[in-house]
Amino acid sequence: MSEPLDAFTAVFHRPSGITHLLVSPAHEILAAMGEDALTVAALHARLAASFDLDAEPGALAARLDELVEAGLVEIL
Amino acid sequence: MRHALSLRIGPFGFRIGSDWRAPIETLADLYADYPRPELPDYTVRLEALRPWRRWIRPAMAVSGDYMLPDAAPLPLAQALLAAEMGMNLQLALGARRFLLLHASAVERDGRALLMSGESGAGKSTLATLLAARGWRFMGDEFALIEPETGLAWPLPRLISLKNDGVSAAARVWPGARFGPLLHDTPKGTIRHLVPDATAIAAMDEPVQPAVLLFPRFGAAAAVRAVPPGEAFVRLTQASTNYVALGEAGFAALTALIRGVPAYAVDYPDGETAIAQVEALWPEP
Numbered sequence: 001m002s003e004p005l006d007a008f009t010a011v012f013h014r015p016s017g018i019t020h021l022l023v024s025p026a027h028e029i030l031a032a033m034g035e036d037a038l039t040v041a042a043l044h045a046r047l048a049a050s051f052d053l054d055a056e057p058g059a060l061a062a063r064l065d066e067l068v069e070a071g072l073v074e075i076l
Numbered sequence: 077m078r079h080a081l082s083l084r085i086g087p088f089g090f091r092i093g094s095d096w097r098a099p100i101e102t103l104a105d106l107y108a109d110y111p112r113p114e115l116p117d118y119t120v121r122l123e124a125l126r127p128w129r130r131w132i133r134p135a136m137a138v139s140g141d142y143m144l145p146d147a148a149p150l151p152l153a154q155a156l157l158a159a160e161m162g163m164n165l166q167l168a169l170g171a172r173r174f175l176l177l178h179a180s181a182v183e184r185d186g187r188a189l190l191m192s193g194e195s196g197a198g199k200s201t202l203a204t205l206l207a208a209r210g211w212r213f214m215g216d217e218f219a220l221i222e223p224e225t226g227l228a229w230p231l232p233r234l235i236s237l238k239n240d241g242v243s244a245a246a247r248v249w250p251g252a253r254f255g256p257l258l259h260d261t262p263k264g265t266i267r268h269l270v271p272d273a274t275a276i277a278a279m280d281e282p283v284q285p286a287v288l289l290f291p292r293f294g295a296a297a298a299v300r301a302v303p304p305g306e307a308f309v310r311l312t313q314a315s316t317n318y319v320a321l322g323e324a325g326f327a328a329l330t331a332l333i334r335g336v337p338a339y340a341v342d343y344p345d346g347e348t349a350i351a352q353v354e355a356l357w358p359e360p
Contacts, residue, residue, distance in 0.1 A: 001323060001326055001327065003326075003330035003334070005303075005304040005305040005308050005330075005333065006303045006304050006305045007303075007305055008305040008308075010305075010308055010326070010330060012322075012323055012326035014323065017319070017322050017323075019312065019318075019326060021305065021308075021309070
């Protein structure tokens with residue numbers, strides 16, 4: 001569940017019951033992933049379809065590492 | 077328990093038991109106009125620390141269905157405070173039907189003004205001052221938000237006034253009924269005020285919240301709109317059961333924040349605060 005709140009998006013993570021406050025682009029990344037398992041390259045391509053991306057895939061990988069640390073993304 | 081009293085306050089029934097007669101008599105007197113519950117939801121016990129402490133330097137431990145392991149005992153003279161703290165504790169740890177926000181609440185035009193803040197922010201005093209001007213007092217400790225409807229339910233307990241709030245309330249509400257003056261409590265001087273008959277009569281009438289305030293006493297007058305992200309974080313911290321409610325708590329809190337404007341209000345005195353509230357209150 002998520003709720004946009006001005007600069008933040010509040011996300012309730014059902015499996016853990018933890019509430020996260022996210023800023024861009026974390027919420028956009030999660031929304032693009034949905035429930036799918038993706039490689040970084042595939043996710044970058046999916047995001048590039050909706051957003052004007054100028055960042056290297058390396059920047060996306062760093063954001064993904066943060067989301068993994070927060071427990072919102074799982075490495076398979 | 078040797079002595080006991082059952083009473084209903086808003087949606088909750090309490091049974092308060094005590095090793096001593098006097099605290100129950102005081103509670104029965106102050107809560108004389110409240111209904112009796114069919115079945116109490118929560119039990120609060122005021123028990124002697126040791127059997128002989130019923131008589132010698134009498135001191136009580138507050139216990140109940142839900143307990144904190146390291147709660148400090150209170151002297152018998154502060155039994156009323158102990159009972160109120162015991163009721164707070166049962167709700168804070170046990171209530172699941174509502175999202176509990178540490179806030180006072182008053183009603184006008186069929187809508188609620190919620191005032192959330194730390195102890196000392198003036199929640200109780202502001203609610204009392206507004207009630208003296210015709211607002212309906214709904215509660216000074218917890219705002220009860222029903223997740224399914226978003227309604228704020230009343231919990232018009234005794235109003236717990238502290239320090240300067242005691243004299244401020246006495247000035248604006250000359251006919252009010254007060255409990256005993258409690259000196260040297262962990263929160264300073266405390267005196268409990270019996271809510272007026274309107275508040276008690278309407279204890280089963282919930283209303284939609286209309287404005288959310290974060291008052292702060294003691295600063296120069298200032299009003300600032302609080303953005304939704306900040307209001308969300310403040311209210312998760314002000315809720316005693318947000319985490320326990322899980323998804324229902326998230327949904328209730330985000331719906332509340334989506335639906336009502338929030339303001340941080342600094343005020344140097346009660347008169348200023350009243351004027352600030354009146355200016356912010358949306359006319360029907």
